[in-house]
Amino acid sequence: MSGRTILTTDARFQQLLCEADRIAPTPVPVLIEGESGTGKELLARRIHAGSERGRGQTLRFVAVNCAALSRSLVESELFGHAAGAFTGAIRDRKGLVEEAAGGTLFLDEIGELPVNAQAKLLRVLQEGEVRRVGESKPVPVRFRVIAATNRSLKREVERGRFRADLFYRIHVVRFVISPLRERTGDTLLLAETFRERLTAEYGKEAGGFSERARRALERYRWPGNVRELENEIKRAVALVEAGERILPSHFSESVRHGSGPNTHYAPHTLREKLGRVERLEIMRMMEEKGGNKTQAARALGLSRQGLKNKLARYVREVDRITWEREENSPA
Numbered sequence: 001m002s003g004r005t006i007l008t009t010d011a012r013f014q015q016l017l018c019e020a021d022r023i024a025p026t027p028v029p030v031l032i033e034g035e036s037g038t039g040k041e042l043l044a045r046r047i048h049a050g051s052e053r054g055r056g057q058t059l060r061f062v063a064v065n066c067a068a069l070s071r072s073l074v075e076s077e078l079f080g081h082a083a084g085a086f087t088g089a090i091r092d093r094k095g096l097v098e099e100a101a102g103g104t105l106f107l108d109e110i111g112e113l114p115v116n117a118q119a120k121l122l123r124v125l126q127e128g129e130v131r132r133v134g135e136s137k138p139v140p141v142r143f144r145v146i147a148a149t150n151r152s153l154k155r156e157v158e159r160g161r162f163r164a165d166l167f168y169r170i171h172v173v174r175f176v177i178s179p180l181r182e183r184t185g186d187t188l189l190l191a192e193t194f195r196e197r198l199t200a201e202y203g204k205e206a207g208g209f210s211e212r213a214r215r216a217l218e219r220y221r222w223p224g225n226v227r228e229l230e231n232e233i234k235r236a237v238a239l240v241e242a243g244e245r246i247l248p249s250h251f252s253e254s255v256r257h258g259s260g261p262n263t264h265y266a267p268h269t270l271r272e273k274l275g276r277v278e279r280l281e282i283m284r285m286m287e288e289k290g291g292n293k294t295q296a297a298r299a300l301g302l303s304r305q306g307l308k309n310k311l312a313r314y315v316r317e318v319d320r321i322t323w324e325r326e327e328n329s330p331a
Contacts, residue, residue, distance in 0.1 A: 006039060007186070007193060008183060008186050009183075009184070009185035009186060010178070010184055012178060012183075013177070013178060013183055016175055017046070019175070020043060020047050020050075020175060021050055023047070023173050024047045024048075024051055025050055025051060027051065027144040028144075028172045028173055029125075029169065029173070030174075030175065031146075031147050031148075031171050031172075031173070032044060032146065032147070032148040032149075032174075032176075033151075033152065033153070033174065033175070034150065034176060034179070035150055035177075035179045036227070037224045037225030037226050037227030038177040038179060038225045038226060039177060040148040040150075040177060044061075044063075044106045045061060048061045048103070048104040048106075048144075051144060059103035060099065060101070060104070061103055062096050062099050062100035062103065062105050062106065063108060064077075064096050064106065064108065066107055066109045066111075067108075067109040069112075074113070074117045075116070075133050076095065076133050077096060078095050078117060078121070079095040079131065080092075080094045080095030080130070080132035081093050081134050082132050082134035083134075086133070086134070092132070093132075095130065097124060097141060098130060098139060101142065102142065102143065103144070104144045104145075104146055105146070106146045106147075107145065107146070107147045107148070109148065110170070111153055115163065119166075121166065122166045122169060125145065125170075128141065128142055129141060145170060153167050153171075179222070180222045180225045180229065181221045187218055188214060190229055190230075191217050191233055194229070194230050194233040195209070198234055198237045202238065204240075205243055207243055207244055208245055209246045210245045210248075212247065212248050213245070213248050213250070216248045217251075217255070219258045220254070220255045232251060232252060235250070236251055278310075281300070282296070282300065282310060285300055293308060
C-alpha cells in the first residue's frame with residue numbers, strides 16, 4: 001500500500017478489492033476486520049472514493065478513532081452539543097456525525113465505543129437523525145457508515161462488550177483483511193514501493209535491496225503488518241549510504257535476525273520440522289494464556305521451568321539457523 005493506493009499480488013486480497021469496488025456505489029454499511037496496520041482505513045477510503053465516482057461529486061470522509069475519544073466527552077464529540085450542555089460548552093457545536101452528512105463516517109476501532117455511545121449511534125442509524133447533547137430537537141442526517149476493528153466483533157457481542165443490534169446494523173457487508181504474513185509476494189512488492197517513494201522524499205538514492213536483505217524481509221512475520229514494514233524501510237533508507245544497496249545491517253535487530261514469537265523459517269530436517277510444530281503449539285498456548293507461563297505450562301503438561309527452557313532454546317536456535325543460512329548464501 002502506498003499513499004492511498006492499495007498494492008497486492010495476493011489473489012484473495014485482489015478478490016476482496018474487486019468486491020469492495022462492486023459495493024462501493026451502494027451506500028450500504030460496511031464492517032472491515034483485520035489486524036492493526038493491515039490497511040483498514042485505506043480500504044474504507046477506496047470504498048468512499050467509489051461512492052464519489054458513482055454519484056459524480058465530492059463527498060466528505062470523516063475518520064474517527066474511537067479508541068482515542070475521551071470517555072467523558074465521547075457523546076459530545078460524535079453527536080455534538082448545545083451551548084450550556086455541560087461545563088465548558090460555551091457554544092453550539094456540531095458532532096462528527098453531522099460533519100459526515102452526505103458522505104462517509106469511518107469509525108475506526110468501533111469496538112472501543114462505550115455501550116451508551118453504541119446505543120445512541122444505533123438510534124442515529126435507525127432513525128436518520130441525531131440529537132445533540134443538551135438538545136431535544138433532532139437534526140436530520142444521512143451518511144454511509146464504515147466501521148473497522150482489529151478484533152472479532154462477533155466475539156465481543158458474545159462476551160457482552162458490544163451491542164448485538166448495532167453489530168447486525170453495521171454488518172451488512174463484511175471484509176476481512178489478511179495480515180501481511182499471509183499475503184504471498186506482498187512484502188517485497190510493498191518494500192520496493194516504499195523504498196522508491198522514500199528515496200525520492202529524502203533525496204537519497206538507494207540501490208535496491210541485497211539478496212540477504214530481501215530474504216530477511218520475507219522471513220520476518222511482520223506483527224505490525226504494512227505499517228511496521230513501512231517504518232522499517234524508512235529506517236533502512238535513512239541509514240544506507242547514497243547509491244549503496246540496503247543490507248540486513250540497515251534493518252532493526254528483530255527483522256535482521258527474524259526474532260520474536262512470530263519468527264518462522266523453512267525447516268529442512270525432520271528434527272527442525274518437529275521442533276517447529278512444537279514451537280508453534282507452545283507459542284499458540286502462550287498467546288491463548290496471555291503470556292502467563294504458569295498457565296501455559298500447565299495446559300501443555302510441562303513444568304514452568306521446562307517451558308522457560310524451551311522458550312530460551314527457540315530464540316538460540318532461530319539466531320543460529322538465521323546466521324548459518326545467511327553466511328552460506330551469496331549477498
